[in-house]
Amino acid sequence: MWPKTHLIDLLGIEHPIIQAPMAGSTTVELAAAVSNAGGIGSMGYSETSVETIREDAEKIRKLTDKPFNLNFFAHDTPVSKADVIESTRERLSPFYAQAGLSEIPRDVSKPLLTFTEEKLELLLEIKPPLVSFHFGLPESSAIELLKSAGCRILCSATTTAEAIALELAGVDLIVAQGWEAGGHRGSFDVNHEDHGIGIMALVPQIADAVNIPLIAAGGIADGRGIAAAFMLGACGVQMGTAFLSCPEASVSDVHLEAIRNAKDDDTRLTRAFSGRPARARRNNYIESMAVCRDPLPDFPTMYSLSGPLMATSGETLDFRFLLYGQAAALNREMPAAELVQTLVTEARNLL
Ligand SMILES: Cc1cc2nc3c(=O)[nH]c(=O)nc-3n(C[C@H](O)[C@H](O)[C@H](O)COP(=O)(O)O)c2cc1C
Known part of the structure; x- marks a missing residue:
């Protein structure tokens, strides 16, 4: 039923829906529920310790035998x-x-505690099916090692130039992150003016510029957004804000209430x-x-x-x-598996 199957074929999954890594808000229960429902569940890590990441990966593997994603911030030493x-x-x-x-x-x-040598060594040992990066990529040697360990590599881009650089660096998948997106911009260089390209303009331009599977992110909250992403040239979506209202997410009461009134x-x-x-x-x-x-x-x-x-x-x-992102008002409060199923049904009807 999906008009393009590059993402689902590459990862061996049922539905082209990635639950975004969200450092501080993702839990192993959320990630496993999304992977079990046929999408890709992700964990977002900022300064999390190697021990915690190891425990999380073990827990996820107990909860699901499906692929999952571990995500890291890759940036220069402050x-x-x-x-x-x-x-x-x-x-x-x-x-x-x-x-x-x-x-x-x-x-x-x-x-610098975000993506350290110890974390790279851990990943080479535990070999998560998908490893993703935000704010650019770590050194090319790390990418080569991860790829030879069998991990697929994904990274966010906020401009076409960033996407082209990612393809040249050998990533397997690109997330085109639009201005609408909740959380940190994935921009590589924060010292240049950010002209805030929206998903509608960004996705087709990156789709024309690269030859690797492209995933759309930013303001996608329901089947309409998913269907639109495919029409724009993506073969999947990464959704963050929509999953914050799932009971499996780790979200404070104040945060949840703000999303309810968004x-x-x-x-x-x-x-x-x-x-x-x-x-x-x-x-x-x-x-x-x-x-x-x-x-x-x-x-x-x-x-x-x-x-x-x-x-x-x-x-x-x-x-x-x-x-949270610009489409938070569209959030629905339901368990993650039910949300994935709802999104798939809505998108299927439209596509
Ligand atoms: C609460 C929150 C935390 C986030 N943390 C991360 C993160 O740790 N790593 C990452 O790559 N992206 C992170 N993002 C951005 C997402 O990957 C994605 O680009 C964004 O959620 C898409 O827009 P949406 O929120 O409108 O769906 C975060 C987003 C949110 C809402």
Whole structure:
């Protein structure tokens, strides 16, 4: 029934639906439920320890014998620029005062914990069927090793140029991530102006430019979005926000309530929490920080400065980093397996 079968053939799955990796919100139960339902379940990892990732993979393999995806942030080692850190501390001082906090951290340096040598070694040992990256790729030697271990490699692109670079680097699959998407932009270089290409313009242009399977992501919430993605040239979709309303996801009550009340215009891109652009629910902190475009500390160093504010947010939206995309209002609250089945039925009817 699917007009293009590149993704399902490559991974040996039934439905071309990838549940997006979402660091902090994905659980082994969610990933396994989606894989068991015929899609691909994913785990998103930020600074998660090697031990936890190993345990997660063992748990997923107990829950399903179907393919799954482990995802990592691949980015440059953050550089601590003293003047940027100092000016950011000054900008944050009114927010710290508002939150009743006195001490703005001074030592914000962070070691690179996202995609480390130890994590690569673990992946070569446990050999997940699919390994995906965000913010670009790690070194080419890592990609070669993972591919020779039998892992398929997937990476997000936010422009056609990024997609072409990924194909040249030897990835197996590309996710075209549109501006509508919840969570961090997958852009490789955050220092250039992001012109925010929407999925409608991005997918067909990447489809014309590369010869590897293309997956559409961003604002896809139901069968209409899936059918449209195929019409635009994709052979599958990656959906994040839609799966946040599944009981298997790890989502706070405040986050879930924000999604329940979501409107198309209540998110925006912000660097104010992590140092990298991410689509999140707007609040006073995000709006105020957007007024000034001075540089902020590199990802993920900025978390050291925003972390104490986030910890004070309680039940309010203030200082909350609630990631979701522009189509959150279309979310349905149902178990992940039921959501996959619903999406497949809706898309099938349209296609
Ligand atoms: C809460 C949340 C967390 C995310 N975390 C990750 C992540 O850890 N790794 C990643 O590659 N993408 C991450 N993303 C982006 C997704 O891969 C995908 O591009 C996005 O969810 C698609 O847009 P949608 O949310 O409108 O479906 C995240 C998205 C959300 C909503």
